[in-house]
Amino acid sequence: MSRRGRRNRRPLMLMRPVPGPSPVHNLWAGTKLLVVLAVSILLTISPSWCAIGLTASLILLAALLGGISYTCIPSVPRSIGLIVVVGSVFTIVNGGAPNLALGSVTVGLGGFLDFLRVTALGLVLLGLGAVTTWTTQIADIAPAVAQLGRPLRLLRLPVDDWAVTIALSFRMFPMLAEEFRLLAAARRLQPPSPEKRSRRVELADLCTAAMVIALRRANEMGDAIAARGGAGRISAGSARPGWADALALVVVAAMFGLVLTG
């Protein structure tokens, strides 16, 4: 890869919302979680072109309303493009052969269309998650999970502990990321060892270093939690679903109807 190309690549930004507010930002985090879950299940049950198309339009609509520009999308490495091209060539060449499990499909482009559909399905599922995380404050997710999971308490499941764990793991994310960035830099700066070290030893070295860092962080955080007398509230706000959320759910329900009856 040329240095020039490397300089201009857009990095992948995860769990960082784009500046708001927007109608999509303002939706309750729980609504967005439910929509992602529902649409994912729908696509698994019925990955028809209709469902994929509707989901793609839903993503575009959310992106439009949420002020997400195409610059959010990270640069796609060439290897991915290559795989798609090779796959397309293979499946188009295969066009003549009968499709065993799918006899009804038109001979010729059948295999290619199937390949295209699986690829589109993967893209749409990734896009759905991306649009959600780009418009949702991380801080709002754990409280929403706690509220959504409330019925599970009847089954004596420790939903509140789970919500606390989720919130703390989001809190830990940037800290661990920074330490691993330094760890990776330290390894890059290190000269090659004169001894021949096996892959296995290298892997164990790296895992140990990473785990020791992470365990130390977790110990410090454990002390901090103990200093607050254990878990309790995790959020100062009290976000609740509103009319916009109901509207969003109606839209998704309509989508279900179209796909499953159509």
Place this chain on the structure above:
Amino acid sequence: MCAGFGSVPRWSVRVRSAGLPSGGMQPAELAQAAMTAALMGAIGVASIVIPGAVVFAWLGAVPMGVLSFRHRLGVGLAAAVAAGLIGFLVAGFGGLISVLTCVYMGAIAGQVKRRGRGVATMLSVAAGWGILVAIFCVGVFTATTYLRRTVIAAISSNVGGFAVLVREIPIVGAAVGAFHRAVENWLIHWPLFFGIGVWLIVMFGTSFGWSVLTPVLRRIEEVTDLTIEGSLSAIDNSAPAGPLPVVLTDVSYRYPGADHDTLEPVSLRVDVGDHVAVTGANGSGKTTLMRILAGSRPTGGSVQRPGGVGLGQLAGTALVLQHAESQILGLRVADDVVWGLPHDRQIDVEALLDEVGLAGMADRDTAGLSGGELQRLAVASALARQPALLVADEVTTMVDQGGRQAVIKVLDGLTRHHRLGLVHITHYPEEAASADRVVRLGPNRDVDPAPAAPVAASQTLSGPTILEVNDVSFDYAQGTPWSRPALRNVSFTVTAGEGVLLCGGNGSGKSTLAWIMAGLQQPTTGECLLDGRPTSEQLGAVALCFQAARLQLLRGRAGAAVAALAGFSSTDTGAIERALASVRLGTEIADVLIDRLSGGQLRRVALAGLLARAPRLLILDEPLAGLDSAAQADLIDLLVRIRRQGQTMIVISHDVSNLSPLCPRTIELERGSLVSAVRKDQE
């Protein structure tokens, strides 16, 4: 295979549930589960969205394995739920499946080890579990007819097309043709082949998890001390709060098996309205004293208080700890203030934030705060509990100069505005000035504040230019909506043998510039040249000593870590001893575990390894952070000697006054731009 782990793992954590609702997760369990979830979620997501990272997907089994080895199943379940949510949110079902795969691999390996069993047990558990998973997967795939047909058709036509394309090539064509027929056959009988495939993945994956976990667990046990004894999580917090007045009589602490006291006998009384400062050098037992005030049992002497410590409870004991980042638990500033409070407690968050000088910041993300802001937020969160006793433990060690004064100002006002007793533990004597009483711990080490004679500026100015920073700018996440400038048109040169101090406040771009000079990052525009060539093409020519030197010392023992940094063979004891001697460390330190070294020793060991390669340029990032005054003076003295030998050096620090003898020239960055380039030629 599991020799070395007795029937009961030595550092597995036994849970006491005193004072908390039964079954609820303990502080240490929550933190460990959250850490594991963050790691597994990150690995799971990376393996889906970063092409090529699939290879590492199973490494998520390692953190899960360590967690399962140390904790009960319920803790692993919480980690699995959190990691699954992260995986699903970011990478959909693919991410979820990737995470869940690591969960069972690690959980089986870890739990089998926790119970002291060996490979045979692991394999039989995995075999049984594999059957369940295979049945489940085949069931799901059977139910989702539409998806199955599409996927099968896509696979079939890919392989078919490949076969058609290579048909004419002599041997390959025949081989691929046979493969094609085999695949077609598998696809017809998919339930059988899919089921067996899933079962094999479970067996293979769990064995992989086991084989990586075994050396990692042994090494972790060797390298670190992770027993929960003595940590705050082990404190019995069940009695009703009544921490003041507390009377310590000849209290001392000695770790089991140690030959001397970590904390030598000390007597102390704290009542409401008292402001007591505790000072002492590193290693004098300051943090141990904090833990005893917070409720840990001393090994000698007696502690008397009217009730329980009431850690984190209303009118109990509140702590502000040394590690600014790790003690902030909320994702937003306001979340942190209320974190852990009972759900029905009403708090005036704005007023508390106002008192510590963070007014109007309630909705800010805590991840973007500076060290000083984090510590002031920690004070606000402590005050939200209206504590009777507030203990601040070395709260300014990781904070820059400006931030330090703001934190001290907040602390000094506390006893006037609240009904509480304040114990402020610090290794900076000047911070103890406003206390009513000062308690000194440990031997009275007199510190000479100006030990080293300055390096003459004139002796170094004539050398050739070795580093050229030409009009360097850098943007984070360039081209995305998150883009943020870090450096703007920075230009300067460094000549051979020169010492330069690079200073600037939080977020001024110092660290980014250091990474660019070390070649770890390329400037967005402009260039950074070492001897006329871009630094990014000659990684390692510039030595960079991190603020967190611990992250550079990747082996278990100091000698091996030096060898790894210097590129020596770890058996070359002569070279290692010479390297250690160059930073005035004795040979005996080579066998000491890295985790047993003090902050000053850590920096010296890292320096020993870096200097052994005779770098063209040495960059030190905040070398004095976290050291007490004596260790700071020692290190500056050492660095001055190294400079005198002609080593070119750039020191990044906010501690201008202490470092000026070392670096005659100062460069200041402010919000990514060069402010001044002062050369103290006339000294």
